[in-house]
Amino acid sequence: xxxxxxxxxxxxxxxxxxxxxxxxxxxxxxxxxxxxxxxxxxxxxxxxxxxxxxxxxxxxxxxxxxxxxxxxxxxxxxxxxxxxxxxxxxxxxxxxxxxxxxxxxxxxxxxxxxxxxxxxxxxxxxxxxxxxxxxxxxxxxxxxxxxxxxxxxxxxxxxxxxxxxxxxxxxxxxxxxxxxxxxxxxxxxxxxxxxxxxxxxxxxxxxxxxxxxxxxxxxxxxxxxxxxxxxxxxxxxxxxxxxxxxxxxxxxxxxxxxxxxxxxxxxxxxxxxxxxxxxxxxxxxxxxxxxxxxxxxxxxxxxxxxxxxxxxxxxxxxxxxxxxxxxxxxxxxxxxxxxxxxxxxxxxxxxxxxxxxxxxxxxxxxxxxxxxxxxxxxxxxxxxxxxxxxxxxxxxxxxxxxxxxxxxxxxxxxxxxxxxxxxxxxxxxxxxxxxxxxxxxxxxxxxxxxxxxxxxxxxxxxxxxxxxxxxxxxxxxxxxxxxxxxxxxxxxxxxxxxx
Numbered sequence: 269x270x271x272x273x274x275x276x277x278x279x280x281x282x283x284x285x286x287x288x289x290x291x292x293x294x295x296x297x298x299x300x301x302x303x304x305x306x307x308x309x310x311x312x313x314x315x316x317x318x319x320x321x322x323x324x325x326x327x328x329x330x331x332x333x334x335x336x337x338x339x340x341x342x343x344x345x346x347x348x349x350x351x352x353x354x355x356x357x358x359x360x361x362x363x364x365x366x367x368x369x370x371x372x373x374x375x376x377x378x379x380x381x382x383x384x385x386x387x388x389x390x391x392x393x394x395x396x397x398x399x400x401x402x403x404x405x406x407x408x409x410x411x412x413x414x415x416x417x418x419x420x421x422x423x424x425x426x427x428x429x430x431x432x433x434x435x436x437x438x439x440x441x442x443x444x445x446x447x448x449x450x451x452x453x454x455x456x457x458x459x460x461x462x463x464x465x466x467x468x469x470x471x472x473x474x475x476x477x478x479x480x481x482x483x484x485x486x487x488x489x490x491x492x493x494x495x496x497x498x499x500x501x502x503x504x505x506x507x508x509x510x511x512x513x514x515x516x517x518x519x520x521x522x523x524x525x526x527x528x529x530x531x532x533x534x535x536x537x538x539x540x541x542x543x544x545x546x547x548x549x550x551x552x553x554x555x556x557x558x559x560x561x562x563x564x565x566x567x568x569x570x571x572x573x574x575x576x577x578x579x580x581x582x583x584x585x586x587x588x589x590x591x592x593x594x595x596x597x598x599x600x601x602x603x604x605x606x607x608x609x610x611x612x613x614x615x616x617x618x619x620x621x622x623x624x625x626x627x628x629x630x631x632x633x634x635x636x637x638x639x640x641x642x643x644x645x646x647x648x649x650x651x652x653x654x655x656x657x658x659x660x661x662x663x664x665x666x667x668x669x670x671x672x673x674x675x676x677x678x679x680x681x682x683x684x685x686x687x688x689x690x691x692x693x694x695x696x697x698x699x700x701x702x703x704x705x706x707x708x709x710x711x712x713x714x715x716x717x718x719x720x721x722x723x724x725x726x727x728x729x730x731x732x733x734x735x736x737x738x739x740x741x742x743x744x745x746x747x748x749x750x751x752x753x754x755x756x757x758x759x760x761x762x763x764x765x766x767x
Contacts, residue, residue, distance in 0.1 A: 375445040376729045378507075379453035379497070380430050387460045387484060388427060391468065405431045409713065413468070419551045419636045420463035422529060422724070423509040425711045427459045429721050432714055443715075444725045450497045454732045455527070456506045460488050463512035470514075485519040492523065501739050507728065511549060513632045527731055529724065532656055534632035543656060544734070547727045550658045550709045550720055551636040553643040555616040557710075561645050561703065565623065565692045571599040572687055573622035573646065575615050576637060577630065578604055586651055587628050589678040597684055602626075619644035623695060624670070624687055628652065639709050642668075645702045647695060649687065651677045659708065659723050661730065668701040 382401045385394060389403055394410040396403075403410055405428060412424050433445045447453050462485075469480035492498055498506060506526035510516040513535050516523070520540060528546040530536070578591050594602045601618055619625055625641035629652035641648040648669045657665055665671075670690070677683045707716075708723050715721040 375433075375442050376725055376732070377447045377452055377454045378430060378444055378457050379447055379450040379455075380427075380457040380459055381492070381495070383459055383488075383491070387488065388423075389461075391461050391464050402431055405713075406435060413464075416554075417464060417467050419554060420467070420512040420515075420531070421552050421711065422511045422549050423459070423461045423463060425713060425715070425721050426457075426509070426529075426724065427461075428713045429715045429725075430457060430459075443722045443729075454505070455728060455735070456497050456501075458488070458492060458506055458508050458526070460484070460509065462508075462510050462515040466512050466515040466517075482518055485516060489519050489522045501735075502742060504738050504742075505735050511551075527728065527735070532632050532634040532654075534634070534654065545731075547724065547731065548656045548658050548660075549724050549727075551634070551639045552711045552720075553639040553709065554612055554636055555619055555640040555643055556613075557643045557706070558620050558645050561620075563620070563645070565695050565699075568621055568623045568646075569599070570601050570618065570622040572597075572624045572626060572649070572684070573601045573618050574626040574628070574637075575601065575603055575611075575618055576635075586674050586678055587630065590626070590628065590651075590683070593678070593680060594684065600684070615640065616644065619646045622646050624649050624690075626651065629655070629674070642702060642706055642709055645699055645706070647698045647702065649683075651683075658720075659727060661727075663705065663708070668698045668705060670698075 384390070385396050385401060389410045390396075392410040392412065394403055394408075409428070412418065412421050430444065430446045433442055436442055436445075450456060465481045465484055469484075470482075472479045492506070493503070503523060503525035504527075506523070507529065508516065508520075508523050508526045509529045510520060511529060511531050513531060520528070520536070524540040528536075528541050529549050530541060530546055531551060532548065533541050533543075533546075572594070574587075574590075576587075578587050591602055594600045601622065619640060622644075623646070625637070625644065625646040625648055627635060627638040627641060627648050627650045629635075633652045633654040633656070638648050638650065649672060650665075650669055651672050651674055653674050657663075670687070672683060672686065707718055708720065710716075710719045711721060712719060
């Protein structure tokens with residue numbers, strides 16, 4: 269009995285001690301709050317750099333959508349509080365996601381190497397004068413070749429936009445600005461027109477041992493990897509343009525730490541190119557944009573349209589299967605097509621008069637046909653299991669596209685029954701959304717708010733925090749401090765191959 273009473277008293281004493289300790293802890297914590305004049309935290313969060321992330325987005329109907337990053341009031345350092353910077357009023361999507369057509373409030377700062385013109389505009393037969401590296405974009409814009417070259421011309425539009433940022437009347441209103449000091453830059457731009465180099469100079473002429481394309485790639489790797497900017501970051505903050513699936517075939521394995529701008533990942537190992545590291549950019553569409561589109565569900569007589577190469581290798585086997593399944597459907601147009609015999613104009617007319625347009629995987633997961641369909645306001649039907657889409661982090665393609673797994677699409681009657689089941693109201697909703705998002709895929713110079721050029725820069729801006737984190741983490745053991753016998757410390761630098 270005495271043992272039970274002793275145990276009970278011990279428990280009560282311990283509980284009382286616990287309560288007393290907790291009360292003292294709470295009181296001491298309250299005493300340290302800022303209201304007492306004593307600091308509550310050891311550093312000021314405002315000293316951290318502002319992330320280069322898009323904050324305000326404009327939709328094509330002119331409505332602004334605002335993403336507030338920080339609602340805290342700011343101090344001017346003299347004890348007075350300021351209101352946070354005013355932002356344009358707007359709204360978020362119903363699910364809180366960012367809207368598209370965005371403009372970055374604080375411009376992305378990009379340093380661009382002054383590469384010899386042989387890597388960029390020299391490939392367009394531009395002849396520099398007076399030792400200049402770049403054309404004066406106020407008076408001369410070298411023309412880009414037409415035809416299939418245009419679909420991979422992303423490198424051309426981005427370079428022009430960077431050059432234009434230096435002569436802008438109001439650079440703070442731009443999405444991106446070129447800086448002359450690489451230490452001020454968020455990212456480093458490598459202006460090699462790699463897709464054009466592949467398209468025009470990949471063949472070996474009789475008097476050559478190597479093609480001009482291969483020679484340029486070798487020279488590029490040697491130049492870039494020798495720069496202090498590459499050595500400081502290990503290349504992680506560099507932008508490499510390789511939109512054509514066959515461009516940079518030799519250099520990609522040596523420059524893989526950089527951010528690649530690609531059409532898809534079809535011909536890349538996962539450790540060389542992936543969604544986390546790289547950016548997917550849209551093709552430039554080949555067909556004519558449907559200006560002043562007054563069509564509707566009833567006036568577009570063709571239900572389903574496809575015109576292009578039918579027999580493809582790799583993942584493109586579905587094209588042949590679908591051709592045999594659909595060729596006899598009365599309101600389906602499924603035929604071979606190319607640039608020859610006025611092929612682009614014929615495709616434009618066909619897409620403009622069709623309700624749905626097929627985008628089937630070919631030699632690679634992506635094709636220009638998707639962006640032709642968007643420009644034509646023809647609802648895309650995507651049959652490509654491994655496709656990656658531009659800006660998908662801020663754009664919901666399911667609102668204006670139909671996705672079908674390849675294994676389902678090649679089943680008899682599956683695809684045609686699915687398309688016929690989409691009623692007029694559902695199609696019209698997707699058609700209206702297509703017209704709204706169409707500007708996001710337009711390349712032009714000068715660039716306009718929310719066009720493809722600006723959307724790509726924004727996609728790159730969203731990579732910056734992750735890039736900086738990787739660079740900072742890689743520096744953890746770049747200098748190791750070792751204690752000495754005399755009581756001092758000695759710093760051991762990282763080995764030369766540390767990066």
